[in-house]
Amino acid sequence: MKAVPPASRKERSAVIQARDLGAGYGPRAVLAKLSFDLPWRRASVVLGPGGSGKSTLLRALVNDRLGDGADFWVRGQLTLPVSAQAVVPQGRPAESRTLGELLGPDARQTLESVWACAPAAAVRLDRLRERPVALLPEGLWRLALLTVAIANKAPLVLLDEPEVGLSGDGVRWLARRLLMLRAERTVVLVTQHLPLARMVADHVLLLDEGMLVDQAPPRHFFDEPELRRHTC
Numbered sequence: 001m002k003a004v005p006p007a008s009r010k011e012r013s014a015v016i017q018a019r020d021l022g023a024g025y026g027p028r029a030v031l032a033k034l035s036f037d038l039p040w041r042r043a044s045v046v047l048g049p050g051g052s053g054k055s056t057l058l059r060a061l062v063n064d065r066l067g068d069g070a071d072f073w074v075r076g077q078l079t080l081p082v083s084a085q086a087v088v089p090q091g092r093p094a095e096s097r098t099l100g101e102l103l104g105p106d107a108r109q110t111l112e113s114v115w116a117c118a119p120a121a122a123v124r125l126d127r128l129r130e131r132p133v134a135l136l137p138e139g140l141w142r143l144a145l146l147t148v149a150i151a152n153k154a155p156l157v158l159l160d161e162p163e164v165g166l167s168g169d170g171v172r173w174l175a176r177r178l179l180m181l182r183a184e185r186t187v188v189l190v191t192q193h194l195p196l197a198r199m200v201a202d203h204v205l206l207l208d209e210g211m212l213v214d215q216a217p218p219r220h221f222f223d224e225p226e227l228r229r230h231t232c
C-alpha cells in the first residue's frame with residue numbers, strides 16, 4: 001500500500017463548511033440550520049442522544065445519495081473540498097462482493113498493511129475474506145468496509161457508529177486504526193461510544209433534537225464542561 005503524501009498547504013487549510021444546513025425526510029425537518037467548520041485531515045466526532053440527527057447529518061455529507069430514499073432532502077450551503085468519500089453506514093450494506101474481491105489480488109497483504117497497528121484484526125478479517133461483505137458477522141462488516149476505505153485512499157471517510165457489534169478487542173482495533181487514520185485523512189465519526197470519541201476526536205459536535213448545541217475541541221468539550229457552561 002502506498003503512503004499517503006503529506007498534506008499540501010491548501011489541503012491543510014481546507015475545511016468542510018456548512019452554513020444553515022438543514023435536512024429531513026419528506027415533510028419532516030430533522031436538522032435545523034446547522035453552521036459549522038470541520039477541520040481537514042483531522043477527526044470530527046458527532047455526539048448526541050438517540051434520534052438527535054447524527055445519522056441524518058452524516059447522510060447530508062454524503063455526495064452520492066442514491067439509496068437514501070427519494071424523500072431525503074438537504075438544504076443550505078455545504079462545501080466539501082473533495083468528492084471522493086468512503087462511507088461506513090449504520091445499516092448493513094447490500095454488498096454481495098467478498099472482502100477479497102473488494103481488496104483485489106493482494107488482499108492478504110493489503111489487510112496486513114491496513115491493520116499493521118492491530119495484526120489480530122488482519123487475521124480475523126482474512127479468515128472471512130471469501131464471504132460476501134453483506135453476510136459477515138455484525139461489527140466485522142464495518143471493519144471490512146473501513147479496510148476497503150483505507151485501501152482505496154478515500155480522502156474523506158464517514159463512519160456511522162462503527163463500534164456497534166464489535167467485541168472489546170474489536171473496539172480497540174477500531175480505535176487504534178482511527179487514531180492513525182485521522183493523521184492521514186479527514187474522518188467524520190458518529191458514535192455513542194464516549195471513550196472512543198474521546199480517544200480519536202480532534203473536534204466535537206454535539207447535536208440535540210436536530211440542533212447543534214455545542215462544538216469544541218475535545219479538551220474543552222470533555223475536560224472543561226463546567227468552565228464552558230459558565231463562560232458561553
Ligand SMILES: Nc1ncnc2c1ncn2[C@@H]1O[C@H](COP(=O)(O)OP(=O)(O)OP(=O)(O)O)[C@@H](O)[C@H]1O
Nearest residue numbers: 025028030048049050051052053054055056057069
Ligand atoms: N428514513 C427516514 N425517514 C423518516 N424519518 C427518519 C428517517 N431516518 C431517520 N428519521 C428520523 O430522523 C430523526 C433523527 O434520526 P437519526 O437517525 O438521524 O438520529 P441519530 O441521532 O443518528 O439516532 P441514533 O443514535 O438512534 O442512530 C429521528 O426522529 C428519526 O426517526
